[in-house]
Amino acid sequence: METIAIQARCVTETRWAGIRRFGTIFRMDIENDFRNPVLVGYNTVLAVLLILIMGSLVGGLFADQSDAFAYYTITFCVFGMLMTCTTAANSFMERDIRRPNLRIIHSPAGAFPIHFSKTLASATFGYICHVGLLLVVCPLLGMSLGESPLLFVALMAPVELASAALGTFFCCVFRCEETTNMLLSTVVELMSVLGGTFFSLDGMGDIIAGLSAASPVRWLDDAFFRLAFDGDAALVMPVFLGAVAVAALFVAGSCLLFKTEDYL
Amino acid sequence: MNELLSVKELEKSFGDKHVLKGIGFDVRPGEVLALLGPNGAGKSTTINIVSAALQADSGQVLFKGKPIRGQIKTYKQRLGVVPQDICLYEELTARRNLSFFTSLYGLHGDDLEEAVDRALELAGLADRADDRVKTFSGGMKRRLNIACSIAHDPELAIMDEPTVGIDPQSRNHILESIGDLRANGMAVIYTTHYMEEVEAIADRIVVIDHGSVIATGTSDSLKNDYATSDASLEDVFLKLTGRTLRD
Amino acid sequence: MRTFIAVFGNNIHRLRPYVASLAVITLVTIGSIWAAVFVTGLQQTRAHVAYVTSDVASAPASSEQITITPVSTAPSRSQLMCQRYDASVTPQADGSLAVTTLRGDDFAQLVRMLVANPNAELPPSGTDRGTGVNVVGFLMMFLLNISLSCLIPFAEDREKGMLSRVAETPASLIAYLTANVMLCLLLMTPELVAIALMELAGIDLGFPLATFAGLMLVIGLLGTALSLLVHMLIRKSDDASMLGSAIVMLTSLFSGTFFSMDGTNKVVAAISNVLPQHALMDFATALQNGTAGAQIGSLVFVLVVTAAMAGAALVILRRTYLRLS
Numbered sequence: 001m002e003t004i005a006i007q008a009r010c011v012t013e014t015r016w017a018g019i020r021r022f023g024t025i026f027r028m029d030i031e032n033d034f035r036n037p038v039l040v041g042y043n044t045v046l047a048v049l050l051i052l053i054m055g056s057l058v059g060g061l062f063a064d065q066s067d068a069f070a071y072y073t074i075t076f077c078v079f080g081m082l083m084t085c086t087t088a089a090n091s092f093m094e095r096d097i098r099r100p101n102l103r104i105i106h107s108p109a110g111a112f113p114i115h116f117s118k119t120l121a122s123a124t125f126g127y128i129c130h131v132g133l134l135l136v137v138c139p140l141l142g143m144s145l146g147e148s149p150l151l152f153v154a155l156m157a158p159v160e161l162a163s164a165a166l167g168t169f170f171c172c173v174f175r176c177e178e179t180t181n182m183l184l185s186t187v188v189e190l191m192s193v194l195g196g197t198f199f200s201l202d203g204m205g206d207i208i209a210g211l212s213a214a215s216p217v218r219w220l221d222d223a224f225f226r227l228a229f230d231g232d233a234a235l236v237m238p239v240f241l242g243a244v245a246v247a248a249l250f251v252a253g254s255c256l257l258f259k260t261e262d263y264l
Numbered sequence: 265m266n267e268l269l270s271v272k273e274l275e276k277s278f279g280d281k282h283v284l285k286g287i288g289f290d291v292r293p294g295e296v297l298a299l300l301g302p303n304g305a306g307k308s309t310t311i312n313i314v315s316a317a318l319q320a321d322s323g324q325v326l327f328k329g330k331p332i333r334g335q336i337k338t339y340k341q342r343l344g345v346v347p348q349d350i351c352l353y354e355e356l357t358a359r360r361n362l363s364f365f366t367s368l369y370g371l372h373g374d375d376l377e378e379a380v381d382r383a384l385e386l387a388g389l390a391d392r393a394d395d396r397v398k399t400f401s402g403g404m405k406r407r408l409n410i411a412c413s414i415a416h417d418p419e420l421a422i423m424d425e426p427t428v429g430i431d432p433q434s435r436n437h438i439l440e441s442i443g444d445l446r447a448n449g450m451a452v453i454y455t456t457h458y459m460e461e462v463e464a465i466a467d468r469i470v471v472i473d474h475g476s477v478i479a480t481g482t483s484d485s486l487k488n489d490y491a492t493s494d495a496s497l498e499d500v501f502l503k504l505t506g507r508t509l510r511d
Numbered sequence: 512m513r514t515f516i517a518v519f520g521n522n523i524h525r526l527r528p529y530v531a532s533l534a535v536i537t538l539v540t541i542g543s544i545w546a547a548v549f550v551t552g553l554q555q556t557r558a559h560v561a562y563v564t565s566d567v568a569s570a571p572a573s574s575e576q577i578t579i580t581p582v583s584t585a586p587s588r589s590q591l592m593c594q595r596y597d598a599s600v601t602p603q604a605d606g607s608l609a610v611t612t613l614r615g616d617d618f619a620q621l622v623r624m625l626v627a628n629p630n631a632e633l634p635p636s637g638t639d640r641g642t643g644v645n646v647v648g649f650l651m652m653f654l655l656n657i658s659l660s661c662l663i664p665f666a667e668d669r670e671k672g673m674l675s676r677v678a679e680t681p682a683s684l685i686a687y688l689t690a691n692v693m694l695c696l697l698l699m700t701p702e703l704v705a706i707a708l709m710e711l712a713g714i715d716l717g718f719p720l721a722t723f724a725g726l727m728l729v730i731g732l733l734g735t736a737l738s739l740l741v742h743m744l745i746r747k748s749d750d751a752s753m754l755g756s757a758i759v760m761l762t763s764l765f766s767g768t769f770f771s772m773d774g775t776n777k778v779v780a781a782i783s784n785v786l787p788q789h790a791l792m793d794f795a796t797a798l799q800n801g802t803a804g805a806q807i808g809s810l811v812f813v814l815v816v817t818a819a820m821a822g823a824a825l826v827i828l829r830r831t832y833l834r835l836s
Contacts, residue, residue: 014337017370020367020370020372021367021368021370024364024367024368025368028353028364032353035355036750038745038747038750038753038754039750039753041754041757042753042754042757046757046760046761049761050760050761050764053761053764053765053779054764056778056779057764057765057767057779061594061614062613062614062615063612063613063614063615063616063618064613067592067613070592071592071593090749094749095670096353096354096747099347099349099350099351099352100351100352100353100361102347102349102351103345103347103351103365103368103412103413104368105317106315106316106317106340106343106344106345106347106413107340107365107368107369108336108337108338108340108341108368108369108370109368110336110337176528177749178529178532178663178749179528179529179531179532181749181752182529182532182533182535182536182660183531183532183535185756186532186535186536186539187535190539190542196593196594198764198769199769200593200594200595202559202593202594202595203559203578203594203597204549204550208549221593222589222593225589225592225593226587226589228589229587229588229589229592230587230588230589232587232589260317260318261312261317261318
């Protein structure tokens with residue numbers, strides 16, 4: 001009995017040590033992200049500027065200019081969440097990060113924390129930036145996130161995670177941060193244009209409207225718009241579960257594809 | 265004799281390039297084993313396999329008699345690897361770097377603080393503990409690079425060319441520190457191209473070339489076996505591996 | 512010349528790992544040309560309305576001016592916000608139409624008129640942007656981004672210290688920079704080839720090939736100068752690229768490259784007027800209208816801004832690497 005108890009305690013202590021180790025790596029990864037002023041600015045200041053510029057440019061389409069600002073607040077928030085994939089790619093394989101990460105490979109932490117911690121840290125970093133953005137922009141522009149602002153903010157989390165997992169996964173595929181960033185940022189921008197982030201394509205004929213409707217960005221925009229303006233949470237669960245599934249898929253892919261040799 | 269580490273018949277290929285062809289050697293507790301070889305001999309590949317960062321195609325690495333593959337976490341807990349490149353967060357302080365990397369080995373709280381302080385003393389950086397690494401000289405970075413790998417007091421340290429590009433004072437400090445670590449029971453696998461370092465600290469030498477071990481012994485035994493007693497270790501090395509340029 | 516050839520050739524080899532990514536960016540850029548042509552040719556409907564009725568047959572027919580979609584329930588506010596529908600129309604018992612729209616009373620009036628008479632003659636909407644101007648506008652942001660991507664060899668040299676090596680040789684830094692710039696411009700050739708092929712296929716792109724070549728050259732030089740300056744100011748290439756693409760995105764949107772700036776507020780217009788992209792759009796519009804001479808100042812402005820950014824980059828380069836006393 002005593003032996004079993006000791007063994008159980010050893011397993012628990014080992015697991016606890018593993019969790020603590022992961023927490024240490026995760027904390028370092030988040031700090032590295034926040035230490036980069038360009039990265040922080042890209043995820044906050046740029047988004048605010050885009051919202052203000054586009055809202056001003058397009059304001060004439062709406063009777064109340066605040067509707068234009070509201071439109072772009074949500075679309076650029078979604079755009080920002082999807083661009084978290086490039087933050088993850090930066091965090092994972094950027095030159096100055098890669099070398100210190102070599103030590104993590106040699107430590108008892110193992111390979112999993114290396115890519116998963118980056119995924120989680122980038123998602124958390126993006127989430128904090130984009131929620132912070134909403135906290136600033138909404139009062140400034142007199143905008144409300146609807147009856148369930150907490151649900152709105154909660155729905156952002158799995159989307160950030162899915163996006164970060166995507167960035168990490170493609171880093172494992174290409175083994176190069178520059179290639180991953182070039183490709184993913186182009187794809188995200190294209191999907192965003194099609195999805196109506198910059199301007200709605202619905203008035204441009206059936207073909208274009210159909211292409212627009214097929215963009216995943218459009219689905220995300222719809223979910224957030226319905227939540228904010230209709231109080232309709234019908235799309236929340238599908239988006240939440242879908243994003244979690246996508247995140248899980250890409251994390252699993254990273255587990256399969258990531259080789260410590262790529263860091264050596 | 266109880267070996268701390270046994271490397272047996274390691275084979276490794278990268279594509280059609282057969283890099284390791286049956287590498288084998290032992291490391292005893294508290295000894296400094298110098299691993300020598302020309303560029304492209306297979307030293308880095310051997311080190312990466314021994315440090316469990318790379319998997320061999322065949323062969324075994326045993327730690328205290330047991331294969332490392334079956335006890336990776338425990339093995340890594342007792343291992344410290346000093347990479348050839350400076351692997352530090354340049355924007356962080358020396359103390360922060362040490363704290364972070366040492367904590368990955370399970371130390372925390374007071375134990376962590378004590379280990380960090382000891383490592384800073386060993387590296388001669390106690391008075392620069394709170395300065396950012398990017399302000400350090402090359403020698404200081406190398407010393408910190410080593411400190412980050414041994415702060416958790418491993419039983420075995422692998423040091424891959426730890427004195428590249430530094431001044432004689434820093435090199436001397438590092439070699440003295442390795443001597444202290446050995447005196448405290450730590451075994452070290454040491455790779456370098458500086459023969460005077462090998463002469464100064466190595467208990468035994470393993471020479472590898474073209475993926476195989478070509479000679480093993482102490483400095484004196486190698487000189488006796490392959491040259492004359494008044495020959496230098498470099499002469500022995502060149503006799504064993506030839507004078508032709510590699511890679 | 513030798514330096515130029517050596518650097519140019521070397522950089523082509525260095526861009527090999529990025530071929531796939533550059534190909535994707537090129538395809539997207541070429542796609543933007545198609546999008547510009549398509550958008551210009553589109554008879555954009557003035558309104559897309561949801562007609563709330565339980566009797567589908569009673570809904571008026573759509574026309575070129577208005578798309579009427581019968582629906583059983585009124586669209587939600589989110590659908591109006593997202594412009595899925597511009598308005599919802601509900602016929603009342605007294606025969607009048609209740610119009611719900613976020614676009615103001617004038618638009619509601621227009622909708623009432625068009626629902627009552629879908630084929631009504633309306634004055635032309637929007638601006639007189641032709642195909643050529645739209646193609647230039649759509650291409651602008653993508654070409655500027657290509658300039659940022661194609662300067663990767665220079666960015667790497669700067670970050671990893673190879674630029675110091677070059678500076679310490681007798682090789683000319685000007686030749687070195689020119690080689691980097693020329694490579695960026697060369698990598699815009701696929702887009703020019705695509706335009707040539709489209710014109711050969713008889714698609715009217717608004718301008719002749721030579722005009723596009725000239726305008727793309729100016730855009731390429733502008734983008735490369737910006738890229739050089741950003742990379743000289745910021746050491747880390749990733750940060751420089753991020754900042755550069757943010758600047759490109761913001762200034763391109765502000766300049767009205769995708770849609771006309773006419774009718775926007777004065778502040779926005781004032782900011783837009785100082786941007787080189789806006790000046791280039793003005794010049795392209797003047798070219799379209801046959802009044803290029805009147806807008807030559809705009810082109811000169813773009814070239815001056817380009818020269819200023821390139822000059823600033825060169826000054827920083829010399830100060831950093833040649834330490835002239």
